[in-house]
Amino acid sequence: MSTMSNTFRTTMLLAALTGLIVWVGQVLGGTQGAFVAFVLAAMMNAGSYWFSDRIVIAMYRGQQIQQSDDPELWAIVQGLAMKSGIPMPRLYLVPSESPNAFATGRNAEHAAVAVTAGIRQLLDRHELEGVLAHEIAHVTNRDILIGSIAATLAGAVMMLASMARWSLIFGGGQRDERDGGSNAIGLLVTVIVAPIAAMLIQLAISRSREFQADATGARVCRNPEALASALRKISAYSARVPLEANPQTAHLFIINPLRGGTLQSLFSTHPPLEQRVERLERIAGELGVAHR
Secondary structure, three states, X not given: OOHHHHHHHHHHHHHHHHHHHHHHHHHOOOHHHHHHHHHHHHHHHHHHHHOHHHHHHHHOOOEEOOOOOOHHHHXXXXXHHHHHOOOOOEEEEEOOOOOOEEEEOOOHHHOEEEEEHHHHHHOOHHHHHHHHHHHHHHHHOOHHHHHHHHHHHHHHHHHHHHHHHXXXXXXXXXXXXXXXXXXXXXXXXXXXXXXXXXXXXXXXXXXHHHHHHHHHHHHHXXXXXXXXXXXXXXXXXXXXXXXXXXHHHHHHEOOOOOOOOHHHHHOOOOOOHHHHHHHHHHHHHHHOOOXX
């Protein structure tokens, strides 16, 4: 999937979330409730967006490192930042043996990249460069902003569905029927379907951004197979040494730190590993760097 088609997919998914808000608002009898829910959701997510770098780093006890602490890691990030045309992001080490990495920050000027102690030990330089290129791609692609917009829209849908549930409990559907309407069924569908639909769309947006970060990062470091190799290693090792992660931040990591079966994969913030590797191998062929 090309960068343009992936961007189009994200746009359409955000439009679908917006449409879901409009639909639920109409079921509830107007746009006023939808607007209130949207404003409340925006306020709830604003703090997360503006202070995401501090909140997430503190949550995982990230320790900021300087060039003297890890010259090789610093040089890799600095080189990738220069190639990507952004300032050098702050660099953090997370004290966990589980291999993983994430980027956060509302824009390039407030970006932070974090790696775990486990990933630093597991990967070679080329693989680490692929991972860090992926994380910096999240910054250049403004994925924190896109994720915040998706969270706001999904949050508005959840609030409206909650309003619909209380309306149903207190007889809102019965009053509508006396007025000639038949909103009881509509309210019931809203209560059940809308939250699930919003969550699935939000997850689809997250998976789409992971694909795009893979593609952008692979082209920046010009070694897609190194990133593919890193993803295989991280996935295999983190299954044995899981990271204690908050589900609210699972989408930030390069590999989903949350484990589960088939049902869990349906609600995963990340695409299947096999699909990611397949696309990276395709990019390697396009760049003429396969089997490098």
